[in-house]
Amino acid sequence: MPIGTWLAALAGFALGCFFFGSLWWTVRRALSSQSSALWLLGGLVVRMAVTLLGFYTVGAGHWERLIACLVGFVVARVAAKYGVQRWEQSQTRLPQEAIHAPQS
Numbered sequence: 001m002p003i004g005t006w007l008a009a010l011a012g013f014a015l016g017c018f019f020f021g022s023l024w025w026t027v028r029r030a031l032s033s034q035s036s037a038l039w040l041l042g043g044l045v046v047r048m049a050v051t052l053l054g055f056y057t058v059g060a061g062h063w064e065r066l067i068a069c070l071v072g073f074v075v076a077r078v079a080a081k082y083g084v085q086r087w088e089q090s091q092t093r094l095p096q097e098a099i100h101a102p103q104s
Contacts, residue, residue, distance in 0.1 A: 005068045008058050012069035015054040016076020019047050024084065 026043030030036035059066035
């Protein structure tokens with residue numbers, strides 16, 4: 001596989017990390033905000049604009065690079081899902097002293 005295709009996949013992974021990371025950040029901010037609709041709409045516009053511009057730039061008229069970029073983006077999606085699941089598990093885990101506390 002040519003080096004340009006690998007770079008396109010890496011760029012797709014970076015775009016995916018940006019997209020899903022900023023989605024997670026935006027949702028967390030919107031939950032604690034008075035203007036959550038503005039956060040969600042603004043975040044959507046910024047995420048989509050950056051991601052579409054990135055795909056357009058990386059693809060540059062080469063369908064192979066565009067497919068590689070998409071594959072990298074999907075890999076970032078899988079990694080983000082795994083990371084959020086791990087984070088949720090760490091947030092719901094009881095401390096050790098609560099598990100081994102004596103019962104009366």
